[in-house]
Amino acid sequence: RKEVEQDPGPFNVPEGATVAFNCTYSNSASQSFFWYRQDCRKEPKLLMSVYSSGNEDGRFTAQLNRASQYISLLIRDSKLSDSATYLCVVNMPASGTYKYIFGTGTRLKVLA
Amino acid sequence: GAVVSQHPSRVICKSGTSVKIECRSLDFQATTMFWYRQFPKQSLMLMATSNEGSKATYEQGVEKDKFLINHASLTLSTLTVTSAHPEDSSFYICSAIDAYEQYFGPGTRLTVT
Numbered sequence: 294r295k296e297v298e299q300d301p302g303p304f305n306v307p308e309g310a311t312v313a314f315n316c317t318y319s320n321s322a323s324q325s326f327f328w329y330r331q332d333c334r335k336e337p338k339l340l341m342s343v344y345s346s347g348n349e350d351g352r353f354t355a356q357l358n359r360a361s362q363y364i365s366l367l368i369r370d371s372k373l374s375d376s377a378t379y380l381c382v383v384n385m386p387a388s389g390t391y392k393y394i395f396g397t398g399t400r401l402k403v404l405a
Numbered sequence: 406g407a408v409v410s411q412h413p414s415r416v417i418c419k420s421g422t423s424v425k426i427e428c429r430s431l432d433f434q435a436t437t438m439f440w441y442r443q444f445p446k447q448s449l450m451l452m453a454t455s456n457e458g459s460k461a462t463y464e465q466g467v468e469k470d471k472f473l474i475n476h477a478s479l480t481l482s483t484l485t486v487t488s489a490h491p492e493d494s495s496f497y498i499c500s501a502i503d504a505y506e507q508y509f510g511p512g513t514r515l516t517v518t
Contacts, residue, residue, distance in 0.1 A: 387462070
């Protein structure tokens with residue numbers, strides 16, 4: 294089982310739609326969680342951190358479910374500019390330190 | 406936010422040669438940096454954790470003698486791909502942590518012919 298798993302998509306949605314992505318992780322000792330956005334041939338950019346209580350930033354809502362070991366990202370009122378690959382990232386302990394592991398990424402295409 | 410730079414942004418080399426990629430934290434100090442590799446249409450795969458003043462920690466399946474990492478200062482980590490082969494062609498990205506947030510360099514696209 295991969296340490297961090299995502300549905301690769303692609304998710305093709307019309308403008309204005311609401312779309313949700315899930316990400317599961319295998320290490321229950323994982324400490325922190327993030328959603329990144331990556332545009333084609335560019336480096337990933339932090340979209341938002343994910344907190345236990347859930348957090349919202351404009352049209353984006355992230356939630357964490359520690360019991361089930363998954364995080365989610367909800368995008369409301371999709372824009373064409375939201376088209377990108379969304380990567381979940383999990384910070385997990387490793388040999389006395391920590392490491393950040395990326396999910397496989399979920400491709401989103403917002404259609405006009 | 407914090408800025409991480411990488412150099413070069415793009416490099417083409419012949420099979421058998423070595424290539425060095427630099428990763429710098431420009432406005433903060435980073436005791437830990439990470440090196441990732443990304444093949445087309447795939448996600449970022451962690452290669453190794455670079456620790457200032459000590460040996461890097463490599464992920465399973467990553468050859469430490471092929472991918473040499475040196476983290477000689479708090480603002481610079483280097484990745485050297487030794488005896489590069491076409492299958493090493495990839496997008497290499499580094500990252501550094503500042504105030505618990507991870508910042509990525511712009512990446513280096515390596516093409517081995």
